[in-house]
Amino acid sequence: xxxxxxxxxxxxxxxxxxxxxxxxxxxxxxxxxxxxxxxxxxxxxxxxxxxxxxxxxxxxxxxxxxxxxxxxxxxxxxxxxxxxxxxxxxxxxxxxxxxxxxxxxxxxxxxxxxxxxxxxxxxxxxxxxxxxxxxxxxxxxxxxxxxxxxxxxxxxxxxxxxxxxxxxxxxxxxxxxxxxxxxxxxxxxxxxxxxxxxxxxxxxxxxxxxxxxxxxxxxxxxxxxxxxxxxx
Amino acid sequence: xxxxxxxxxxxxxxxxxxxxxxxxxxxxxxxxxxxxxxxxxxxxxxxxxxxxxxxxxxxxxxxxxxxxxxxxxxxxxxxxxxxxxxxxxxxxxxxxxxxxxxxxxxxxxxxxxx
Numbered sequence: 001x002x003x004x005x006x007x008x009x010x011x012x013x014x015x016x017x018x019x020x021x022x023x024x025x026x027x028x029x030x031x032x033x034x035x036x037x038x039x040x041x042x043x044x045x046x047x048x049x050x051x052x053x054x055x056x057x058x059x060x061x062x063x064x065x066x067x068x069x070x071x072x073x074x075x076x077x078x079x080x081x082x083x084x085x086x087x088x089x090x091x092x093x094x095x096x097x098x099x100x101x102x103x104x105x106x107x108x109x110x111x112x113x114x115x116x117x118x119x120x121x122x123x124x125x126x127x128x129x130x131x132x133x134x135x136x137x138x139x140x141x142x143x144x145x146x147x148x149x150x151x152x153x154x155x156x157x158x159x160x161x162x163x164x165x166x167x168x169x170x171x172x173x174x175x176x177x178x179x180x181x182x183x184x185x186x187x188x189x190x191x192x193x194x195x196x197x198x199x200x201x202x203x204x205x206x207x208x209x210x211x212x213x214x215x216x217x218x219x220x221x222x223x224x225x226x227x228x229x230x231x232x
Numbered sequence: 233x234x235x236x237x238x239x240x241x242x243x244x245x246x247x248x249x250x251x252x253x254x255x256x257x258x259x260x261x262x263x264x265x266x267x268x269x270x271x272x273x274x275x276x277x278x279x280x281x282x283x284x285x286x287x288x289x290x291x292x293x294x295x296x297x298x299x300x301x302x303x304x305x306x307x308x309x310x311x312x313x314x315x316x317x318x319x320x321x322x323x324x325x326x327x328x329x330x331x332x333x334x335x336x337x338x339x340x341x342x343x344x345x346x
Binding site for chain 1: 264265266269273280281282283284286287288289290307308309311312
């Protein structure tokens with residue numbers, strides 16, 4: 001004779017172990033609803049003795065099957081009807097993560113890092129062509145490129161114009177008798193902060209766009225198991 | 233385990249229709265989990281293990297087709313009630329139309345002969 005309470009505890013422990021694969025929210029929700037189901041059945045008095053509790057647990061089904069249903073979105077049938085097919089869309093986003101890391105952090109490895117990121121970007125099937133184009137054009141060579149090549153961009157170039165004259169500078173009370181020349185320099189072009197601001201904006205855009213792309217890929221990866229189960 | 237092994241089409245059929253059976257059961261009135269599960273499981277062809285209904289309910293909730301509320305119970309612990317949302321009702325109505333066409337087409341081929 002086994003204590004019915006022990007049977008229930010054992011079942012819940014097995015369910016909890018099987019549910020370790022699920023993310024925290026789904027695991028908590030699943031455990032809570034199964035616990036409620038068991039509490040409800042036992043509070044009505046229908047499942048008090050050992051045999052009744054065993055029937056109750058049998059009807060619920062194997063914990064691994066319940067977790068499998070939570071995992072692939074398949075409501076019933078458990079593992080035996082999960083189709084293993086090499087063309088099944090992959091669920092991870094490793095490729096996308098690598099692409100985004102190379103487009104951002106990797107871009108500090110001059111040119112090569114960003115190019116690798118761009119190739120990975122175009123290899124992924126998680127993005128539409130327009131999104132790949134956006135990821136490529138905002139910003140070519142990435143934040144690293146902006147920082148490393150920033151000095152060569154037109155807006156950060158300031159021309160220094162110098163004129164040399166043999167006469168004394170204006171306002172000088174004494175002419176210089178030794179024939180030495182005076183050089184006057186002036187700097188033309190946009191003020192320094194314009195270049196700085198543009199650099200910061202380009203770096204932000206070059207970081208924000210890949211991050212947004214990655215989140216989009218994640219969302220699609222998460223939605224996929226449901227999408228695969230097409231409605232009749 | 234069901235007869236037929238890998239060729240058994242019932243799990244696949246169940247997969248397509250079960251969520252709409254849930255929506256239909258909730259359409260008239262909200263129900264708590266245990267009650268809903270026992271009604272669905274009344275026929276074994278629809279449900280083999282009752283526990284798998286809960287992940288389905290959770291998915292329907294995430295999809296916005298059902299909502300949940302807690303209601304105190306006189307006889308025991310508080311109960312989580314499930315109700316169909318307007319989105320869920322629309323999905324159900326669309327499915328009912330599809331299902332009738334599907335069923336009629338299959339019936340006409342299977343039952344009425346060549």
